[in-house]
Each structure stands twice: as C-alpha cells, then as structure tokens.
Amino acid sequence: MSTATETIEDLVKTEYKYGFFTELETESAPPGLSEDTIRLISRKKNEPEWLTEWRLKAYRHWLTLEEPHWAKVHHAKINYQDIVYYSAPKQKKDAPKSLDEVDPKLLETYEKLGIPLRERERLAGVAVDAIFDSVSVGTTFRKQLAEKGVIFCSFTEAVHDHPDLVKKYLGSVVPYTDNFFAALNSAVFTDGSFCYIPKGVRCPMELSTYFRINAANTGQFERTLIVADEGAQVSYLEGCTAPMRDENQLHAAVVELVALENGQIKYSTVQNWYPGDEKGVGGIYNFVTKRGLCKGRNSKICWTQVETGSAITWKYPSCILLGDNSVGEFYSVAVTNNFQQADTGTKMIHIGKNTSSTIISKGISAGHGQNSYRGLVEIRKNAANARNFSQCDSMLIGAKCGAHTFPYIEVKNTTASVEHEASTSKIGEDQIFYCNARGIATQDAVNMIVNGFCKEVFKELPMEFAVEAQKLLGVSLEGSVG
C-alpha cells in the first residue's frame, strides 16, 4: 500500500505546457555586454541622445556593483558576457504598423498561449500589449483607449511619441542606482509597456501585457512604467511564459508605478516562466524590481501576484506611501515545486501621515521547493497614525520542501500600529482522507485545499485572472495519481 505522502509527491510532478519554441527569423546582437552593446540597442531603437546617456550611466554604475547574494536562493554563477542582450523577430519594415503586419507565426504563438491578440480580445474586453523576446509585437484596443486619453503602448513607442512623460517618470521610482539588477535593466532594457491614465479618467478596460522569452541564451529585460494622474484609476495584468530549455535564462525586469493624488493602480501578475524540469535543470531566473510610489494624497497601489513559474524568483513588489492617507496593498501566492526557489515579499515604506498597508502572503512548497517570504514594514518618523497588517502563511506539501519567513519591522513613530501574523501548515493526510471519504479524489482534494488556502489572494484578482490562476495552480500541482 502506498502511503499518502508518496501519493502527494506524485501529485506535484508538474508538466509545463508552455514549453514549445517558435521557429522565427530573429535579429540578435552578439552575446556580451559593453558600452558598444548598449549603443547598439539604443541605435536599433532609434533612441534620443538623453536615453542613450542614461543607459550608459546606468551601465557604468552597474560595473561598480556586485551581484547580491542575501536572498535565500542558490544558483550557479551567472556569466553576464554569455547573454544575448537584444533579440527581435525580423520584420519586413522597421516596425509593424498594425497587427496585420505582425508575423503570423508570432500571432500563432500567442494563440497557443491562450492570449487573444486579434479578435477574441474584443469579447474579453482586455487591451493587450505583447512582448516577444526583447520587443513589443503589438498592442490592441489603442483607438478605444485613445478616445479616453489613455496612452497604452510599447516603451519604445512611448520614448518617441511621449518623450516628456517618459523623461519625467523613468527612473523616478526605481533609479538605476537602486540595485544590481535594476542597474543592469536600466542599461540594456529593450522594451516594455508604457501606460498613462490622464486626470480623472477611469481606464475603461483592463490593460494587459504578456511577456514571452523565445530565443535561446537571451535575457529579457523589459521595463514597465504606469502613471495614474490625479483621480485616475487603472487595473493592469501581466502574464509570462517561456520555452523549456536546459540552460537557465535571465529575466531582470523593472516595473515603476506612480499614483498621483487620488490615483489608483491595481497591478496583477500571473508569473508562469518555465520553472525547470523535475531534476532542477533549466528554468528562468526571475530577478525583478517592482515598486510603486503613492505620490499624492489618498492614492492607492495594490500589487497582486501569483508566482508559479521560474527556477528562481527574486521579487519584492513594494509601495512607497509618500502621500498622506495613501494605501498600499500586497497580495501574493507563491508556489515552489520540484527544485524551484522563491524569495519574495514586499516593502511598505510609510512616509505620509495616516498611511496604511496590508500584506497577505501565501507560500506553497512542494517537492524540494524552497519558499521564503521576505518583507519590510518601515514607519518613518513623520508617518503619524500609520497602520499595517501583515499575514504570512506557508503550506508544505510533502517532507522535502521548506518554508521560511523573514519579516522586518522598523517603526520610528510611536502612533503607528503594526500587526504581524504568521502560520505554517502541512497539507494533512487527514484533510485528504476526509475529502476522499466524501468521494473526492486525492488530486481534486489537493487542488481544493490549496485553493482554499489561497482564497484571500485570489479574491483580489480580476475575475478572468482569478479563474486562470486557480487553473494554473491546479496544473502546477498536477501529476499522475497512483
């Protein structure tokens, strides 16, 4: 008779269904990083001088930094000279003017991924920007958005069409001096999404970007910048996948959010980069800097993330609560299976008065997965009446995985109220047997229990995404039932 533990271990054997590779003619820079590489990228993108200079400054700063190793993750040394920093699908003209000019193979790829770039998006009511390797291949719904004054386009286009906005906000939340990976990204970023919601406008639809790494040995370094002007509101979704490869690939993105007075940004991520195989070979290194600035009074930024992919996740979507009465929220589900490692959490920096933040983190470890929550709640001196509530729950599936919690709290104002709750539980054989005894098979039982565990986070996701996230969680923990 097999024991329940073995059954659970069978269950968590994952199959990654986005692991295909698309044959496309690409134009790539030779591997390696130098000022020449950066100038090449900048030239390819026909960038203004100030941006080239900004990149070079970032690069020179990066040269002075050392790769950080404080996170509870282990990986082989990354050789930054082996990485290809620019790869783009070859196009007939300089840039596709509409989706009709985009290589059909590319569109097929997105269809395979279940991302409707063309027709179905009208039904879904979601505007999509798709990033393939290093460049944006198309943004949908532009006209409808433009009527409201909403700008949603690739970063490259934004640099040309809205240089003042880009210049004003680029690096204003995550300066290139911020950290090793942010500096690297600032030097070599190739594309990303740009979004600006003007004063008083509530964005009429969900905005979404899908990121896909396709080419081998390529790093993906995209930059997303979202600005909600006074009283503006937007909900933004991000999804990511990559082919299965034996070597590790680097993804070092930067996301900057700025919310002005009464502005609100909701940023949701379903991250499903290739996690590596059962033995821990291959997979994406996901080293991402995400930060939001609640600049104006009563502004609000909400991060929701479901992290199921990547070999290593190193990511701390944070909020700087500068404006009085501003609100920061962080809801996270992180799953590590097989040999995946995740070190993720958030920083809530309270600077303004009456600022409040909420942190709900759910970590699920299976197989040999290692899952760490790392968070900082900082109440600065002038942040009178600041409030924080944090809850960090970990769930263990099987006996070889690990869950770790590193909460840091720094309070410099005596009127602050900070609460922290934490728990660790194991999917019990008792829980599974209880479900079995009611006719529910083990695999369905595990899904049900895990989804119940993550409920508080899923309810923060936009509807369609919540369904997708639940399914994804099922797939991540799926396998053969003995």
Place this chain on the structure above:
Amino acid sequence: MSKPILEIKNLSAGVEGKQILKGVSLTINAGEVHAVMGPNGSGKSTLAAVLAGRDGYEVNGGSVLYNGTDLLELDPEERARAGVFLAFQYPVEIPGVNSTYFLKAALNEVRKHHGLPELDAIEFLNLVKEKMKLLELKDDLLKRSVNEGFSGGEKKRAEIFQMAILEPKLAILDETDSGLDIDALRIVAGGVNKLKHLDNCQLVITHYQRLLNFIVPDFVHVLVDGRIVKTGDKNLALELEARGYDWITSSL
C-alpha cells in the same frame, strides 16, 4: 428476510505491525442499526478506519463484502461514491473551502458514480433547504469554511448534515457522541434516526451507552481486544452501562 449490505468475515487488521483486529465477523442487513461498543483500545475506531479505507492500516486476513462486492479493493473515494459514509470522530478543518461548495462537490461525485446528472447551484440549494427542514438545523454552518472554527457540537451536526445530503447506504458513526453535551446529543441522534430507512443501515460505534438512549440499535456487539465477544439486543448496552466492561472481560 432483507438482504445484507455489509458482510464482514473474520477480519484481521493492524497498524505499524501491531495487530488490532483479530477476526471480526459482522453482518448488517438493510434496515438495521448495529452498535459496536467496547473499552478504549479494543479496536472500534480501527474497524471504522478499515471500512472507510484509511491509509496506514494493513488488512491481513478475512474479507468485507459491501452489497456483494469486495469493499477492500476499492479506494476510499470509490467507497464513498458507492454509498459508504464515515461520520468522523474528529472532523477535519479545511480553511478557505466553503462548506456548501465542498458538499456540492461531494454529492456530485456520488451522482456521477450513479450515472446521474450533476446538480447545479440552485438545485443543490433547494436540496439543502429540504434537508435542513428535515433535521431542524440552521444553515449558518454551511456559509463557513469546512469545519473551520466549529465547536465540537457544530462539527458533529455538520457531519450528520453531510450524511443527510449524501444519503449513504452504509453509515458508520465513529464515536459521534464524544464531546457532545446532552442537547447536542439529542439533535444529532434525532437526525440519525430520521435518516434511517428500510434500504440503508447504520453502524454506530460508541464507548458509552448514553447515545443508545437516543439511537436504538437492533443489535449490540461488544468488541474486546479485537474480537466481538458478545452480541445481544439493546438491553446488552444497558447491562454494560450498569456493570462496566470488566464484567465481560473477567468472564472471558
């Protein structure tokens, strides 16, 4: 004569190499209520666990037929779908999973097994209302997560409510009376009595006689050291209550 639902023949089973059941034989016919009583450690809960298919118990002798088929060959979920229900001594909490959702999933597994269409949310809620009325229960428990934060009495009530919805052919009640005050005991037992029909049967496992004031068994079996040492009618339970288990063990 009504047909047998459960036929246990000379069943031996143990856990972690320790022999617990040493040849139990017991036949339960449709329409009957059987009580199994015994001192602590006699093997009562092991019997319930083996019948429900809990992992970690090793059957090393004998057979169990359920409606004429080999019960021990089936996975626990297959047994449940075929109509075997275990009311747990310690019902398990499943945080974040809504009770109504859970129960609907369970019922639809049973219905699928019998080739019936699944109930949708509205049909299911109508069924819930009907059963609530029958058992004179309130629906407050169903709005919460499965057993989460329930008192001992609430957990047992929820178990009986699940039993009412799933309509098992064989209901095994494992020490359902433990941890209940007299009022809760009355409610739970009242529910069990209402669910008794001519085409199903109940196996009531208990340490104390008091439950049998409310659930009147057709047969009482006394389990001592893994064997049924005495079988009688409901009066045997009263005698045990008056004289204790020592009376039986010393006469062996």
